[in-house]
Amino acid sequence: MSKFGAHMGTTELITELTYLTGFGNQHSSEAVAGALPIGRNSPQRAPHGLYAELLSGSAFTAPRAANQRTWLYRRRPSVVVGGYAPLAHAGWKTGAAQGEHAPPDPLRWGPWLAATEGDFVDGLRSYAVNGEPGLGGMAALAYAATRDMGRRALVNADAEMLIVPQQGRLRLTTELGRLDVAPGMIALVPRGLAFKVDLLDGSARGYVCENHGAAFRLPELGPIGSNGLANPRDFEAPVAWFDGAAGEYEVVKRYGGRLWRATQGHSPFNVVAWHGNLAPYRWDTARFMAINTVSFDHPDPSIFTVLTSPSDTPGWANVDFVIFPPRWMVAEDTFRPPWYHRNVMSEFMGLVLGQYDAKPEGFKPGGASLHNSYVPHGPDSEAFDKASGAHLQPHKLDHTLAFMFETRWPLLPTAWALSDAPLETSYADCWQGLKDDFNA
Numbered sequence: 001m002s003k004f005g006a007h008m009g010t011t012e013l014i015t016e017l018t019y020l021t022g023f024g025n026q027h028s029s030e031a032v033a034g035a036l037p038i039g040r041n042s043p044q045r046a047p048h049g050l051y052a053e054l055l056s057g058s059a060f061t062a063p064r065a066a067n068q069r070t071w072l073y074r075r076r077p078s079v080v081v082g083g084y085a086p087l088a089h090a091g092w093k094t095g096a097a098q099g100e101h102a103p104p105d106p107l108r109w110g111p112w113l114a115a116t117e118g119d120f121v122d123g124l125r126s127y128a129v130n131g132e133p134g135l136g137g138m139a140a141l142a143y144a145a146t147r148d149m150g151r152r153a154l155v156n157a158d159a160e161m162l163i164v165p166q167q168g169r170l171r172l173t174t175e176l177g178r179l180d181v182a183p184g185m186i187a188l189v190p191r192g193l194a195f196k197v198d199l200l201d202g203s204a205r206g207y208v209c210e211n212h213g214a215a216f217r218l219p220e221l222g223p224i225g226s227n228g229l230a231n232p233r234d235f236e237a238p239v240a241w242f243d244g245a246a247g248e249y250e251v252v253k254r255y256g257g258r259l260w261r262a263t264q265g266h267s268p269f270n271v272v273a274w275h276g277n278l279a280p281y282r283w284d285t286a287r288f289m290a291i292n293t294v295s296f297d298h299p300d301p302s303i304f305t306v307l308t309s310p311s312d313t314p315g316w317a318n319v320d321f322v323i324f325p326p327r328w329m330v331a332e333d334t335f336r337p338p339w340y341h342r343n344v345m346s347e348f349m350g351l352v353l354g355q356y357d358a359k360p361e362g363f364k365p366g367g368a369s370l371h372n373s374y375v376p377h378g379p380d381s382e383a384f385d386k387a388s389g390a391h392l393q394p395h396k397l398d399h400t401l402a403f404m405f406e407t408r409w410p411l412l413p414t415a416w417a418l419s420d421a422p423l424e425t426s427y428a429d430c431w432q433g434l435k436d437d438f439n440a
């Protein structure tokens with residue numbers, strides 16, 4: 001039984017894997033007793049004949065609160081890999097240079113079904129991109145997989161990867177150990193860490209945010225105080241685990257907005273012990289302590305921020321990860337769904353489960369929408385009529401999970417998103433029924 005008890009509801013999990021808890025903690029883990037050096041990081045000879053290797057997520061001189069690094073004690077250092085050659089890919093795009101012109105229309109896609117068999121890497125498709133790998137920005141992607149990655153690893157040197165499963169449980173094997181991730185949970189893989197995705201249910205589908213900017217962190221809580229929203233202790237990191245099986249491995253590397261591949265004669269998942277505060281995590285959205293009005297009005301969606309990647313301008317996120325979880329609606333004399341709005345920030349949304357209150361029928365689980373910078377949007381006519389006529393009682397929005405990647409830079413849809421993906425041709429029609437009801 002996992003640490004997430006059955007009482008949490010959305011994600012009855014999975015296996016007996018064990019985890020270390022606490023976002024950003026200084027974790028320590030060893031798969032073999034004595035593999036972790038005590039009192040120093042680089043002894044003349046590391047224990048058990050292992051190699052010491054440092055993985056940093058921040059400049060050495062970053063302020064202590066933002067400093068991230070982990071020491072790995074492994075059977076061979078990751079420099080032992082063959083030469084890289086370019087690898088073609090059907091639809092993984094990153095950076096504004098790989099996007100198309102963004103039309104000033106709202107865009108929405110139905111659930112995507114991959115036409116071909118493939119693993120997690122094969123099944124990545126970018127909906128929308130901005131920024132530039134190495135400098136900042138993000139990409140919003142879909143994934144669909146019908147095969148394990150098996151003896152294939154991915155190293156994304158361009159971006160941290162936030163994975164949002166929508167169908168099918170995943171087993172992530174990372175250099176630091178294994179994580180089981182079900183729909184309703186998310187996984188966060190640090191930039192530059194090797195990992196692979198195997199399928200616990202035979203197939204899987206979901207979303208990915210590639211974050212080219214500052215690493216995701218928990219948002220400040222301000223007047224909320226010292227508890228609430230996503231709580232640090234609910235983030236689970238893996239314990240050290242290594243792959244003993246000999247044989248060839250393919251390493252796929254995202255580097256400079258391009259994909260590369262190399263082969264090596266051993267598994268990259270050969271880390272016997274590690275310690276540090278740069279680690280992959282899983283987190284169950286059912287653990288989100290939602291805060292909202294208990295009087296009136298609809299608060300800004302920033303109240304639902306799980307993780308934020310700040311930019312260099314205070315308050316203007318490179319990307320925020322925001323969820324719309326099950327919650328009670330109690331506002332009095334209030335139009336409860338989102339208001340109509342035009343925002344400077346750009347909003348990419350996905351739906352894991354159920355219905356989203358602003359678009360009860362039109363937005364499908366597995367679908368996606370893009371309301372770009374200054375593109376007007378809000379509840380469709382159906383949602384408006386329902387909410388403005390509703391008898392306002394406490395009401396539970398249940399069996400629902402929508403999310404948003406919100407970024408300060410406009411998102412450019414990709415060629416795939418505009419042509420091959422299930423783009424709706426008349427999305428904007430969902431607002432045409434909003435009549436002029438003015439009566440003077």
Ligand SMILES: O=C(O)Cc1cc(O)ccc1O
Nearest residue numbers: 300301337338339347358377
């Ligand atoms: O557009 C959306 O559906 C996302 C959203 C939700 C909300 O409650 C307020 C603003 C906002 O952009």
Ligand SMILES: [Fe+2]
Nearest residue numbers: 341347371377
């Ligand atoms: Fe919005």
